Amino acid sequence: MDILAGLWKGFVVATQFQNLIACFIGVFIGTLVGVLPGIGPVSAMALLLPVTLSSSPEAGIIMMSGIYYGSMYGGSTTSILVNIPGEAASVVTCIDGHEMAKQGRAGPALGMAALASFVAGTFSIVALMLVAPTMARVAVAFGPAEYFSLMVLGLTVLAFLTQGSIAKSMLMACFGVILGLIGIDQITAMPRLTFDRLELLDGVGLVPVVMGLFGVAEILANLERKLQREMVSAQIGSLMPTKEDWKASGWPMARGTVLGFLLGILPGGGAVIASFASYAMEKKLSKTPERFGHGAIEGVAGPEAANNAAAGGAFIPLLTLGIPPNVIMALLLGAFIIHGLQPGPLLMVQNPGIFWGIVASMYIGNIMLLILNMPLIGMWVQVLRVPYNLLFPLILMFCIVGVFSSGSAVFDVFVMTIFGVLGYLMRKFGYEPAPMVLAFVLGPLLENNLRKGLIMSQASGSAGFGIFVDPIRHPISLACLIVAALILLAPLLPSMAKKRQVIALDSE
């Protein structure tokens, strides 16, 4: 009954004119950045973070959420028609989606991608609605030890699942934490690594770092090689899948939805991993695995359902624990913070309008996305025809404007440029930026909880780090640290190392 009352309250908030417009702008921009290769949801959200300052918290956060799940819809269009993923979670859709397009079945592929996204998106909202209140009740009992260990687990999982060497990913996570700690120490008020720059006393800004690592670095990487886009020229035709298509896609869609949702909740997991896992599972379960890679519609339905369900699942740790499970959610955390809100177990009690407003707006956003991606598909096809050499100067200008308006300081433009070059070099040398950004956001929380835990350890009688591994008083903390340690040790087993390498190679 509480849930229904909450949902009703959410719909009252979400259907306010300002919030409806915010939702539409969010899903529209989300689809646009999903369709356009070269700019992803991370850059778009970082760019629009300052804009949300001039709106109400509800409208700002509804818009930011819309960009995220909207980009999951849009990414498939580029994958199917151009064979270039619009954003990372749609990489797998290229394999069978583009093959279908080459066989003259672009319409059903696009239609199935949109419908699978809709079904999975809706399921994940219902699940979010049911799981979040229970999770929040459990999270109230969490202390510094649990929060610290959970964040360590999240960073470890992310480092494990990203491409390339674990040592490099962990290095990036360490650097991200250090970066997040620059500025005034919250406890002793001592400036740390500020190099006597006044601009650094408040710390390094999230927006310039993200825009540099994801926006500018992507442009620099694309500039050094000539981008070739070959779009399928045949007519798209009817978008409705046939009866056979539905029969083949029903179970993959259902399995992808559940798998994606569960992987989305996991700290460090997310839409990219979910889509790969779904594709691998469908290929393994199929009676005709040889069809995969040659235009099997299950290869579109499963991964598309999985990445959308993961997008919904990712809201759970953020809204109930206050811990972002991935980089995009870290930006959403930034949006909460700039509005003076702290997501976590008390969000539902202290700001029910925000929590339920986001949930209700996701129902509305999903319907808007279905309309944007089915009858209006022609519009996105036209967007795809905009050449990259016309697009990248505009993206670069938007990056500068977004960064400057986030803090009204030219210093931030320099920070963005430095991180742009760093991000570009990191790609060259095989270092992943995602663990760094997540650690950058989690850094202050991580240190705060570590220090609180150590101070508390004296009072509780545990010796120093003992508080984090106390099996009686802090079993959740102990369990998280054991899992993190196992994950770090896993690559030492040859079979695990091989499996991880396969995931990394697939992601490339």
Add this chain to the structure above:
Amino acid sequence: MWGGLFWLAIGAYVTWAGRDLGLGRLAEPGSGFAFFWIGLLMCALAVSVVVQAAIKGSESVASLWEETRWEKVLIVTVMLLVFGFLFDWLGFIVCALALLLILMFFIDPVEPKTALIVSIGSTFLVWAALTEALKIQLPAGILAGAPENMLRAIARGGINAVAAVFSFIFR
């Protein structure tokens, strides 16, 4: 190998800075506690990256830029830095317009007519949307005074016209 050495240097600096900031006690950690330990962890990880590269062998740095258009990357980076230095003095409109024109004419050329229309149009639209609609202050630079006021009047006129159309539709 070179990447590992770079991060080893960063890790060593962070460790040193952490020690300098004060480690405190285990039951009362100081400002440098986290820096010191994370710095040490970075050093250990960087050493493992260097050792792995030494054992397995790694590509030479020069080979990473073979057959790439690296000079474009360098020019764009320099342009962004120059943009930062001149932003306050020249102002948003002049800097953004110059940046777009240079990128569209010289870095990855597009048709001159399109470049001109897109550069001028997008610069003005972005400036108008930010300063007039979202009330975000951008440096006026050398256009401060009469030229800026004139542009503001045009932007306000445009926004009022759009608002009038919307209110007519939704009436």
